[in-house]
Each structure stands twice: as C-alpha cells, then as structure tokens.
Amino acid sequence: MAKEPDPADEGNGTADSPRTPPPSPTGAGALNHAVFRVARLHRLHAAQLLRRVGLHPGQELVMMQLWDLGPQRQTDLVRVLGSDAATMTRTVKRLENAGFVRRRPCEMDGRVTIVEPTAASLALREQVERIWSDLERSTAAGLSEEEQRAAIGTLSRIADSLADAVDRCAPPD
DSSP: OOOOOOGGGTTSSOSOOTTSOOOOSSSOOHHHHHHHHHHHHHHHHHHHHHHTTTOOTTHHHHHHHHHHHOSEEHHHHHHHHTOOHHHHHHHHHHHHHTTSEEEEEOSSOTTSEEEEEOHHHHHHHHHHHHHHHHHHHHHHTTOOHHHHHHHHHHHHHHHHHHHHHHHHHSOOO
16 A cells, blocks of 8 residues: 655655545545545645745744734644644744744743744745745636635535534543
C-alpha cells in the first residue's frame, strides 16, 4: 500500500502522483475520498507556495490573524484557528525563532501569553497575501464564478455537517 505523501516531501519523487486518487478500501465512500483528496492536494500546494517564504501550512493563518487583529492571547489563537494548545505552542515557538512573532506575558495576568507580530513580519505579509491569491487562483482554475459560489456553498454545508458530528462525538464536559 502506498504511503501517504507528506507535504514536506513534495517534489522529491517519493510520493505517488498527486493525480492518483487514493484507493477505496470498501468500494464505498466516494465523497470521503473526494474531500480527502482535495484537502491533501490543497495542503500540498499550499506547502509548496509557503516554503518559498520559509513558512509551513498553518503558520500563515497565525500570522494573518495577528496582522489583521494585532496582539492576541495564545489561547485565543487556539480557539479562533481551531487548533490545540500543544500545536499552537510549537507553531508560535517556530515563528518566534524565525523572528516573525514575539511572546510576552500579559500585563494584567502574567500567566497569560500574548503573541504579537514583529516589525520583521510585516515584510512577509505582502508575500503571504500574494501566496493566498495564487493558491485561490490554482484552486478555482477552470471554475466559473457560478461554480465557485456553488462549491463554496457545498463545502460550507459539508463543514457544518462535520462540525455537528465532531460536537456529537465530543466527550461530555
């Protein structure tokens, strides 16, 4: 069975062609396979584009949130971006090591960490915005405006259904 390609390994010839759909283990689940394949290819292409500016998928979302809204509590970034605390801590640490963010204790509550974009990150903003425009163009290539609107509507409904399923499966508080 073929190993699922890691976006970080793209371009090295070790992964199956991105045009090869994953096999269906049961012969069912065509929608699941389509969603999985689109998500995988979208992330793979995002990784290719973001690598040019030294970012990994997900890091640009943190930066866009900080650029748009300014300094934020790390826990708020977790909530808004649908992450978990451990992943966000690693992401922020990597961005801090790259010089794109700074962490500091909250003035009102020293237990709270505030994350803010650095001046150095501002040069990155235009590049990230251009990358997202390029990714949007690649994603929508060959689709009419009407098809794009229909796809957004369908994907929104699928996301709502999956969010409901996640909520139903969540352990009780």
